[in-house]
Amino acid sequence: MLKHIVMWKLKDQAEGADRAANAQKMKELLDACAGIVPGILKFEVALAQPGLEATYDVVLYSEFADRAALDAYQDHPQHVALKPFVIAVREARQCMDYEI
Structure with a gap:
């Protein structure tokens, strides 16, 4: 199994909206990708919550059956289509993939 964790500040x-609106739109776009390819075992998108410590605004926690499933997700047209928006609104991105 492969875990894929990404955080965005x-x-x-950006894009005519404030941080909160863009975070919500980004969450909706990512949530729509939850079942786009076989092999996605877990797919969770969360936004920073007031009152809880957070240095980033959006996080994606996902688990894939194997590297092929992650690659299929990365290359899927629906995922590729959201990248220009994410790139336009992000200030910083951190990512870590690891096998367990």
């Missing part, structure tokens, strides 16, 4: 303003 968003710009205060």
